[in-house]
Amino acid sequence: MVFKTDQWFGVLLLCSSTFKAGGVQITTNMIPTIVDRHVRAEITADIMNYTIDVNRYNLDLSGITSFVFEIKACHLFEYVLLSSSDVRNSSEPLYEIIFYNSYNLYFLITYCSHDSLNSRNCNMEEFNHQIELNCTMYLPFWISWAGGDIRVGTGIDVSANVLGNVTNTNNFEVRSIGVFTRRRHEERNWKIQIEVSDKFAGYFDSCSMDNTKSDMVVVGEIKCSEMRCATSCGMSKTCMGYNFNSAMNRCELLWFGSDVVTDIPHHTEAGWKFYSKCFNGKTACLGCYF
DSSP: OOOOOSSEEEOOOSSOOOOOOTTOEEEEEEOOEEOOSOOOTTTOTTGGGGSEEGGGGOOOOTTOOEEEEEEEOSSOEEEEEEESOTTOOTTSOEEEEEEEESSSEEEEEEEEOSOOTTOOOEEEEEEEEOOOOOTTSOEEEEEEOGGGEEEEEESSSTTSSEEEEEEOSSOOOOOEEEEEEOOOSSOOEEEEEEEOOSOEEEEEEOTTOEEEEEOSEEEEEEEOOHHHHHHHHHHOSSOOEEEEETTTTEEEEEEOSSSEESOOOEEEEEEEEEEEEEETTTTEEGGGOO
């Protein structure tokens, strides 16, 4: 049995099943890197080095086939790089999707195959649509690449409102995602949405929040030890974390109440402590993202 450290609380579960996170997705804010020079995948050997790494959130990108994000800006010049390299090696095969607007919204889809750092074999297709931007509202986009069919669309429903697609017969698995912008002197905000790995690590993290009680949906309330509380949550597919009061031995098993998580509401309350379920080898602890 793994017991408490300063922050971690590990649980040796009574079975070896893989627990599903129920398709839970995290939506979180991000400010992309601003690049002030002309860079493109076919001419810039270290293109991935210019990007903010989406995987800095320690979410498991293996096996995913889509990326949903929202942008709030008056003008677009946004880059999304989908790389086959889990170490962001720019010489490995990648997709580059560029969103920009003048009168219409344009986007480019470029596929670059494996080649040397100084020379790339890239294919590019351009699309344009009449889409209005609003400086005060988020505009949602999605990109999918299942089976080598690279599609781009608007909205949060992947496969709906398709704006264009390119088929790549040399299909590869996307292992890292990076983004950046070339717009200076203008505020822009991104929200990214990624599905959480379904592999519960057997750990919970308090996120260093003593005397804190989460206001998520309570799906079970029992009087028990903290070990039993954690084990009960770990055995449940629905439970995403728990509140525990050691003085009263009170346990509240918690659920987000939605498949898309944009926040974990909580308040200060003496004697309580909130613990969040961790995934992907205890690196993706959901309560610690917000």
